[in-house]
Amino acid sequence: MRARDYPKEAARLLKERPQVKEAVGGATRHFDQNRQRAYREVDAEALREWARRVKDHLLTHLDLYLEKAEAALKRNGVQVHWARDKEEARRVLAHLVREKGVRRAVKGKSMLSEELEVNPLLEGLGVEVFETDLGEYILQLLGQPPSHIVGPAIHLSLGEIRRLFHARFQTPLDAPPEELAQVARRTLREAFLSADLGISGANFLVAETGTIALMENEGNIRLSTSLPRVHVALVGIEKLLPHLEDLAHFLSLTARAATGQRLSTYVSLIQGPARPGEEGPQEVHVVLVDNGRTALLADPEAWETLRCLRCGACLNACPVYRQTGGHPYGYVYSGPIGAVLDPGLLGLEEAHPLPYASTLCGACLEACPVKIPIPRLLLTWRHRAVEEGLGPGWERAAMRAFAEVMTRPGLYRVFSKGLRGLLALPGGEGLLENRDLPLIRAWTQGRSGLRPSPRPFHELWEEA
Amino acid sequence: MRVSLFITCLADQFYAEAGVAAVRLLRALGVEVDFPPGQTCCGQPAYNAGYLPEARAVARHTLEVFRESEYVVLPSGSCTSMVHHYPELFAGHTPYREAVALKERTFELSQFLVRVLGVTRLGEGLKGVRVAYHHGCHALRELGIREEPLLLLQNAGAELVPWEAAEECCGFGGLFSVKLPEVSLSMADRKLETLEAEVLTSTDAGCLLHLSGRLEDRGQKVRVAPLATLLWEAYARA
Ligand code: SF4
Numbered sequence: 003m004r005a006r007d008y009p010k011e012a013a014r015l016l017k018e019r020p021q022v023k024e025a026v027g028g029a030t031r032h033f034d035q036n037r038q039r040a041y042r043e044v045d046a047e048a049l050r051e052w053a054r055r056v057k058d059h060l061l062t063h064l065d066l067y068l069e070k071a072e073a074a075l076k077r078n079g080v081q082v083h084w085a086r087d088k089e090e091a092r093r094v095l096a097h098l099v100r101e102k103g104v105r106r107a108v109k110g111k112s113m114l115s116e117e118l119e120v121n122p123l124l125e126g127l128g129v130e131v132f133e134t135d136l137g138e139y140i141l142q143l144l145g146q147p148p149s150h151i152v153g154p155a156i157h158l159s160l161g162e163i164r165r166l167f168h169a170r171f172q173t174p175l176d177a178p179p180e181e182l183a184q185v186a187r188r189t190l191r192e193a194f195l196s197a198d199l200g201i202s203g204a205n206f207l208v209a210e211t212g213t214i215a216l217m218e219n220e221g222n223i224r225l226s227t228s229l230p231r232v233h234v235a236l237v238g239i240e241k242l243l244p245h246l247e248d249l250a251h252f253l254s255l256t257a258r259a260a261t262g263q264r265l266s267t268y269v270s271l272i273q274g275p276a277r278p279g280e281e282g283p284q285e286v287h288v289v290l291v292d293n294g295r296t297a298l299l300a301d302p303e304a305w306e307t308l309r310c311l312r313c314g315a316c317l318n319a320c321p322v323y324r325q326t327g328g329h330p331y332g333y334v335y336s337g338p339i340g341a342v343l344d345p346g347l348l349g350l351e352e353a354h355p356l357p358y359a360s361t362l363c364g365a366c367l368e369a370c371p372v373k374i375p376i377p378r379l380l381l382t383w384r385h386r387a388v389e390e391g392l393g394p395g396w397e398r399a400a401m402r403a404f405a406e407v408m409t410r411p412g413l414y415r416v417f418s419k420g421l422r423g424l425l426a427l428p429g430g431e432g433l434l435e436n437r438d439l440p441l442i443r444a445w446t447q448g449r450s451g452l453r454p455s456p457r458p459f460h461e462l463w464e465e466a
Numbered sequence: 467m468r469v470s471l472f473i474t475c476l477a478d479q480f481y482a483e484a485g486v487a488a489v490r491l492l493r494a495l496g497v498e499v500d501f502p503p504g505q506t507c508c509g510q511p512a513y514n515a516g517y518l519p520e521a522r523a524v525a526r527h528t529l530e531v532f533r534e535s536e537y538v539v540l541p542s543g544s545c546t547s548m549v550h551h552y553p554e555l556f557a558g559h560t561p562y563r564e565a566v567a568l569k570e571r572t573f574e575l576s577q578f579l580v581r582v583l584g585v586t587r588l589g590e591g592l593k594g595v596r597v598a599y600h601h602g603c604h605a606l607r608e609l610g611i612r613e614e615p616l617l618l619l620q621n622a623g624a625e626l627v628p629w630e631a632a633e634e635c636c637g638f639g640g641l642f643s644v645k646l647p648e649v650s651l652s653m654a655d656r657k658l659e660t661l662e663a664e665v666l667t668s669t670d671a672g673c674l675l676h677l678s679g680r681l682e683d684r685g686q687k688v689r690v691a692p693l694a695t696l697l698w699e700a701y702a703r704a
Contacts, residue, residue: 009645009646012646012648012649013646013647013648013649016648016649016652017648023652027656321634321635321637321653321656322635322646322649322653324656325649325652325653325656326649358641358642358645358646359646359649360639360642361603361635361637361638361639361640361642361653362514362603362604362639363603363607363635363639364603364604364606364607364608365603365607365635367607368607381513381514381516383516384514384515384516385516385517385518386516387516388515388516388517393515393516397515397641398517401511401512401515401517401520402520404507404511404512404520404524405512405517405519405520405523405524407506408475408506408507408509408523408524408527409506409523409524409526409527411503411504411505411506414475414506418478418479421479441644444643444644444645444647445643445644445647445679446679447647448647448651448679448680448683449651449676449679449680449682449683450678450679450682450683451679452480452675452679453480454479454480455479455480455481455482455483456482457482458478458479458482459473459477459478459482459484459485459486460473460478460501460503460505462482462485462486463485463489463501465486466485466486466489466490
């Protein structure tokens, strides 16, 4: 699936897999309500405004904080790698795998690892890879990409998961969710104990102290980052926070936004490899990945996108995302944030349909913990798509005609009369139901025909 | 006090009766109403689709038409919201100051009644009618209009039915409705599956056009009426 195919894929999914709408709709509404409640418990507006400023400060001094982070990580005994793009990041990983003789890897949930397509890379190198987040594990069994930033398997119903586990592990078809989780846990426990490499992302990297912060509810990330002898954290360069004192508030704000929790069940703070006498990984590596981020930072209109904490709150709030989940968006990041981030990362040519995957309802902006102006950014990308000639030809023609008519009241009135004249002709009443006209067909398939008022208001005004 | 009615194109063409209702209601409340004849559209379709020069051309025309108006009142939330975007649209362009000035005197109808006129009781002409109010997204999230329409309807005796999807987007979204029709209809269905009312109303002509079309297609019998129409009934039938 590709981002440019969004309209087709969304339509196809709605037709062929209507159960997805039910699963995604139910889960996202649940998360969104929890978020709203969690926001009400605090002065969310003040917190969000503060968080926005911290991130803006960080982003406007990113070079400085990246240097600080590198120095602090090194002080902590962490090995730091820089990757300009996907290829460089993959080279770093491949090198580590060969050098350390890695045979088995366990992974904690990481969207960046999806961006870098880490699993196929490792498998190509003969490494056995285990996704250890329960949702990710299920998707790995199914060979599917995540459908949501936080709840990767949000598009699956319990029934589908039961059938999968029945086929795979012979669990009963009516097994309770706990039993399914137990079965997965058994397989994964074995993987945790035998893996040589643990891969994680990072929710935050504190520049001042070199602290890698990871949030989760299952405990698998803690195991992935503490049991194998080598831990590699993949960190997007925008994930930094300036100071340790910022961290506590960001951890809480992110949890509130993502799931409505005050804090995630587990928070792991990693401050380097195990010291003598301690248990834990012998080596910790951080790969600082750019992959399009500095280019986005230099974009005078779209740079604010980089504030994103990947909490998924905008997906949960989005009525468009709720209909299909993430797959039709065709890239790692879906929903409102995907619609404004993907054009920045992939280029507009590839991602131009995504900014149109919104009614501009504004629910994402209300949900976002760092107040990313997603509706405005959607308009920015739409405008650019138009400038680059990526919109359909009919639309350009229609908009030109629209501006012509709407700036000439006389013409507007003629048009208004003409329309009614046509409708009054014998056979004319079917004009606005004519399914041969593409735009009218798009409207009338599923909506009854358009019926203008017998006379427009501007003709009635005198009599009002 | 003098108010210029800005009917905007969609209501002009499809909900003419809402314009008549708005004029009668405002006059009944002692407001002088005029209708600047050159008016057409707020420019929203072009703006939302990313056609900024076209949007600016239409917005410039609208600024010109309402130059002399004391207040501009629209029976439409998203068009009001569009006028409120004019300063952004003209940031760094000449009519910026006019854009700010127009924004400051432009209101959606229920917002104008409650916030400017201070009127919350129109008469009890809607006694016992089971009404569902659809919050158009721009009225709700951009203009912050939540309580005004509800208050006016309630005070008119209407029984506001609980509707879990009342604040969810209906899926109209202007061109969205024809560019992504399947998603748009799926969103409408979510609204309509949870709807149980005699009358469905909203301050957005676009949403109503879309929802009424879908209602008819689904064979669901609900009267669809613009908010202005209901508010006039509240007064006239009392
Ligand atoms: S854009 Fe905002 S709401 Fe969406 S994932 Fe990023 S931080 Fe969360």
